[in-house]
Amino acid sequence: MIITTARSRAGLLLDAVLTIIGWIGFVYLFGTGILAIIYGAAQGPRAPLLPLFSPTLGTLSSYAVIAAANAAILIAWALYNHWRFKDQDRRKPLKAVGAGHLARSFALTLDQVDGLAVTKIATIHHDAQGYIVEISQINSESMLL
Incomplete structure (x- = not known):
């Protein structure tokens, strides 16, 4: 559930302008960085493109391994809870107090x-x-x- 509050038009406009400026800055920096890598590799001393990305690929692969380990732990925990509590319905309403x-x-x-x-x-x-x-x-x- 998202809780929203009444805001003025000036506040909404300021948020929208700052968000647009942020996205434009991100796209510009990301694009120029990728283009610099590609042009630098193309104009460099015939270096293959893979060594440029290998540190990043190593970092991304370590993130993927950690994410997979987290997923395996969560799935194992869910399966354990399903096995342990399969015959119990914990969502029953409490009896009315007389x-x-x-x-x-x-x-x-x-x-x-x-x-x-x-x-x-x-x-x-x-x-x-x-x-x-x-x-x-x-x-x-x-x-x-």
């Missing part, structure tokens, strides 16, 4: 839990130990414990 469980967890009565379930706005007051001491609901009377 009113009785909520009442026991927060030391409330079932009537208080039912009142909280139907109210839209409620304020719950706690004591210093964290226990609920009062529940104030909008459009209804306060329930004292």
